[in-house]
Amino acid sequence: MNYIPEKNAFNQPVFGNEMQRQFAASYPEEPQLLDHNMTANALLTLDALARLGSTLPKASVEYNPGDLPVGIDPEDVPENGLSIADTILNIESSASWAVLKNIEQVPEYEALLLSLLAEIQPILESKTGKMLQPQGFIFVSSPGAMTPYHFDPEHNILLQLRGEKTMTVFPAGDGIYAPATAHEAYHTGGPRNLVWREDFAGQGQAFHLTPGKAIFVPVMAPHFVKNGPEPSISLSITWRSDWSFAEADAHAFNHMLRGWGMTPTMPGRFPKHNKGKALSWRILRKLSLVK
């Protein structure tokens, strides 16, 4: 199904020519600050998001106190004691951080996601092939909220819609910031939060996001996010590619090799394709020899 690209109040595309030029130059490996023209949207008010949070299945909603340390272990994250709807409606004072996952489960939000991705689909497909698994996430966070240090498996553009935040991004594929063993653990069912070291401070690239700005975040690039002094709403539009799935499967294959006492070479980043290890892992999985 083809979607008509989203238009703003001035009937312009959300991503203009300059954004498309910058995105084309940076995708898929370099983080990049981008412009967007998305203005007020009835689907993205706090009332609408509180309704969306109540509509989505429980597994698609995650929220917790927003004043966590940058390096917290996921198992140590406490609850904030509120419902998701109350957390969002009172985000100014609830000192919380909430994410609504896979918003494409609700048709209006799926249409919004696909229409935004349609604007950049030709650019990304010219680099990493067919756009796979479009997924959308909405982050609602209180003043000063912190998203701890972690990585994500998707190609991601995060659009800032309300409030401001600073995202600090570290190089993808650099074993200093996310060791091979962390990638291997993640791709075989482990956590996405990473071990923070104080000596990383000042080494990442800090991107200041305000309404009208977006950031492209490469697959598995470690990052953490610190909210500004106002409540924040951000929309993340993500996709996968054959390249990203191959990198993930190559890490999983390495996990097995490491378990056998070997020290495998870390999978290469784009444009290396990691086809041999990825194929080996897929064959083993097909034969049910691994999960």
Ligand SMILES: [Fe+2]
């Ligand atoms: Fe993230």
